[in-house]
Amino acid sequence: MLLIVTLGVSTLCASQASATDLVGSVRVIDGDTIDVGTARVRLHGIDAPEQGQHCGAGGSGHWACGAWVTENLRQMVEGRMARCVELDRDRYDRIVARCFVDGEDVGEQMVSRGFAVAFTRYSMDYTTHETAAREAGLGLHAVAFDPPAQYRKRSAQKATKNAQKECVIKGNISRDGAERIYHMPGQRDYKATRINLSKGERCFDTAEDARLAGWRPAKR
Structure with a gap:
């Protein structure tokens, strides 16, 4: 009897958890922020170049990597249905969530393809994916670039x-x-x-x- 009750409680908890998932059509804001339906979502565990950020040094040239990353995310998920699991809220009161499109973790895909880095200040979930992308020279790792957090800090100091x-x-x-x-x-x-x-x-x-x-x- 105890086992039956325990299973019943577990099933109920799972049902409640799934009921709180955020589901909706995606609109891309920037490389790590999307709208899912009417909710603003910050993708958990990743950090992408800022919209106005430029990358490249020396022979690599200077290019608008922030806009490039945003466009790549847009091609991946814009207009598609996402399911997001809320994990936290950031200081701007945005939902911080792990989001899935067609069963694939969007944050993981962004880091694995070299479009973003693991945001280790908050999560270690995607560090191995970043290492693999860096070793393969994928995306941003093919050129010189400042980590987004470093870019933001320097911009704030300049301002x-x-x-x-x-x-x-x-x-x-x-x-x-x-x-x-x-x-x-x-x-x-x-x-x-x-x-x-x-x-x-x-x-x-x-x-x-x-x-x-x-x-x-x-x-x-």
């Missing part, structure tokens, strides 16, 4: 550096994130204050703009 040059009023966030403070030219800490856009810090044209945005003036 922050430009912001420092153009900043008039510096909107700074305290280390514990509790306070948003703006510094005016001439104040004691103005020159030493650095703006980190990735943390949500920003520049303002006027003190009024800063106050309206919810920032308070620095005391010194």
